[in-house]
Amino acid sequence: MSQINPFEPIGHESLSDAVVEQIENMIVDGILKEGRRLPSERELAMMMGVSRPKIREALHILEERGLVTVRHGEGAFIAALTGTALSPAMLGLYARHSEAFFDYLEYRREQEAFASRLAAQRATVADKERIIEIMNVLQQSWEDDDLETSQEADFQFHQAITDASQNTTLIHMMASIYDLTRSRIFFNRDFLRSIDGSGRSLLDQHLEIGQAVLDGDAVRADKAARNHLDFVEKSVRFGQEQKQREAKAIKRRQFSR
Structure with a gap:
């Protein structure tokens, strides 16, 4: 069974901002849930049709917004967004x-x-x-x-x-x-x-x-x-x-x- 690409190729006019927007939409829609590991930079670049530097730039923006946590040596993960229902x-x-x-x-x-x-x-x-x-x-x-x-x-x-x-x-x-x-x-x-x-x-x-x-x-x-x-x-x-x-x-x- 062939693997389905959940991401869409990015048009050259958008690049990093479009990467950010697409990942944000997937978080909002509950497709990417907290704790989920994102594909590697290389894989994301191939899936979206953009360069790795643009992927890295997008991940940096997402990290600054508190939506993604980058763990060196492990990859990028969706951050804890909703917290726990009760302390x-x-x-x-x-x-x-x-x-x-x-x-x-x-x-x-x-x-x-x-x-x-x-x-x-x-x-x-x-x-x-x-x-x-x-x-x-x-x-x-x-x-x-x-x-x-x-x-x-x-x-x-x-x-x-x-x-x-x-x-x-x-x-x-x-x-x-x-x-x-x-x-x-x-x-x-x-x-x-x-x-x-x-x-x-x-x-x-x-x-x-x-x-x-x-x-x-x-x-x-x-x-x-x-x-x-x-x-x-x-x-x-x-x-x-x-x-x-x-x-x-x-x-x-x-x-x-």
Whole structure:
């Protein structure tokens, strides 16, 4: 399969400014996300049809604007642009006060329903191909009982749906929110599987969201996303209640001796 050039050749009248503009547009559109390593100067020069000095000049401008970080010996990387949704201190506070988790879920429910609805309306052929690929990984990792691959595919799936919304603000904001999920501050996905039993419910929920987007059914996609987050909330509440019951049972047993 031939490699697709994501960059466009630059006309001779624009050069470094046009390079800067193109990379900035790709950052805004969520194509180049923070932490992503850019191709080398030589590769960028070939892709865009300009000289390496002009590429170097453009990268210098982007670095001055805080959009790119150049690490000598490693290359140029998209800088951290959105930061983290919450500070480490706030994350710790949320972890100690479980009710805050449900505010986080409430926010995710609305944003992911919105993203799924837009994705069903706006997803391109490339977006759909990416979603199908991840859905296949989710299915296969469930069949193989490969928890690590399944978890990573879960993260990628939600990001792919958000990317397909084509809403740049949503793409960048949710990327920061998903960092919370990756951090496992609030809950471990393995815990949800234990509530679910085999993890089949989680798989089916993801497949339903994905298929609704593929079918272009905005109403169904919105509902599927809400149902998924409702399941997460219900499962976590059940787990918390079960933990409280077990703690009380242990205390009763100690005082009944």
